Amino acid sequence: MGAIPSKYEIVQRKIRERILCGELTGTLPGVKQLALEYDVNFMTVNKAINHLEEENLVYRIPRKGTYVRQQKNILFAYHDPDVNFMEAPFFAPVVGAIQKILAESNCFMIYENIYGKSETALAALAKRIDGMIMIVGDHFLRPKQFYEKPCVRVLGMSGEKARFDHITYDNVVIGKLAAEYLLKKGDRKLAYVGYRNAEIFRTRCRIFAETVQHAGAVCCFTPENPETFSEQFILAQLDALMNRPEPPTGLFCGTDDAASLAAGYLYEKGILPGRDVHLISCNNDPKLKSFLPPARPATFELCRREIASEAARLLIRRINGFSGPPVHKQYMPKLIENQQNTER
Numbered sequence: 001m002g003a004i005p006s007k008y009e010i011v012q013r014k015i016r017e018r019i020l021c022g023e024l025t026g027t028l029p030g031v032k033q034l035a036l037e038y039d040v041n042f043m044t045v046n047k048a049i050n051h052l053e054e055e056n057l058v059y060r061i062p063r064k065g066t067y068v069r070q071q072k073n074i075l076f077a078y079h080d081p082d083v084n085f086m087e088a089p090f091f092a093p094v095v096g097a098i099q100k101i102l103a104e105s106n107c108f109m110i111y112e113n114i115y116g117k118s119e120t121a122l123a124a125l126a127k128r129i130d131g132m133i134m135i136v137g138d139h140f141l142r143p144k145q146f147y148e149k150p151c152v153r154v155l156g157m158s159g160e161k162a163r164f165d166h167i168t169y170d171n172v173v174i175g176k177l178a179a180e181y182l183l184k185k186g187d188r189k190l191a192y193v194g195y196r197n198a199e200i201f202r203t204r205c206r207i208f209a210e211t212v213q214h215a216g217a218v219c220c221f222t223p224e225n226p227e228t229f230s231e232q233f234i235l236a237q238l239d240a241l242m243n244r245p246e247p248p249t250g251l252f253c254g255t256d257d258a259a260s261l262a263a264g265y266l267y268e269k270g271i272l273p274g275r276d277v278h279l280i281s282c283n284n285d286p287k288l289k290s291f292l293p294p295a296r297p298a299t300f301e302l303c304r305r306e307i308a309s310e311a312a313r314l315l316i317r318r319i320n321g322f323s324g325p326p327v328h329k330q331y332m333p334k335l336i337e338n339q340q341n342t343e344r
Helices: 009-019 031-037 042-054 087-102 119-128 172-183 199-214 233-240 256-268 286-290 303-317
Strands: 059-062 065-068 072-078 107-113 133-137 151-154 163-169 189-193 218-220 250-253 278-280 297-303 328-331 335-336
Touching: 009 031, 031 042, 031 199, 042 059, 059 286, 072 119, 072 303, 087 107, 087 303, 107 119, 119 286, 133 189, 133 297, 151 303, 163 172, 172 189, 172 250, 172 278, 189 199, 189 233, 199 250, 233 256, 250 256, 256 278, 256 286, 286 297, 286 335, 303 328
Parallel strands: 072 107, 072 133, 133 151, 151 163, 163 328, 189 218, 189 250, 250 278
Antiparallel strands: 059 065, 297 335
8 A cells, every 4th residue: 555645745735736737826725724724734735836946837926926837838749750659569668658757747748740840830840849858860960949858869870979968878788788688698600680770770780780799709790780670681681691601690770679579580480489489579569478488688777767757858948947057867778687598
């Protein structure tokens, strides 16, 4: 059972609910009036209001009163020709975490794909918002219409020279850790499987290959990818690799989608994942749990919820006047290893 909330927490919750539903706007009722309304003493109300102020729901002006903050409009922007781009399961924890933080801070999220929008449409959108969160994209530059708005970028390749905040994960270390994981399994012939046209995947693949070669092992390469993810191309990669005279015994799959395809392919060929071939992928997609534990690929969790939550909180601070230097932060990916994987 959870802890019983204190009186001030109950008052805080009730006032918060009235603010978020629009019942309370403008000037907040006085402390004495709220104390009578909730049948508590004024110190309890004062403590509740202090916490609401920390949540950015209210602000105080000495000798004048307490005021409900006007709702802020936050643009959650992405830039991709595929209108269904953000429907991929990978982004669900990101969107959910951002929505949660914004709702707690009385902010409304405007969700837009700004790919192909005219300058007039972008200018009109900029007038409606107080700040923006940009997500991924190799070449997603902040449009000039938004230069005066606070901006935080999430995920994607780290850009230390950016003049705005960027919170992501350490992409370079993924390739290194993937190689080290497979090398520790005793694999001496390894390969990368998956889409790699985007810079984020090219970097993972390059670091993976460099780490493998530095250890004196062999890294196999397959033909370049098409412009978009294709199951047929992944299967063609696997055919090219596994039909070699000495096929690789360790595969680094760029995504969990590629890892799922690889595991199914290996089963059909009578090759047991986790025993004959070790797999490691990236994203920690729930679909990997459909595999029996001995064959389940290792993967990396990219701290998506933590990244998104911190980005949303930072943007709210920027909107409220925080003017420190740009924040460039990278989270360390977390290796999720199936302890039941068997050694050859």
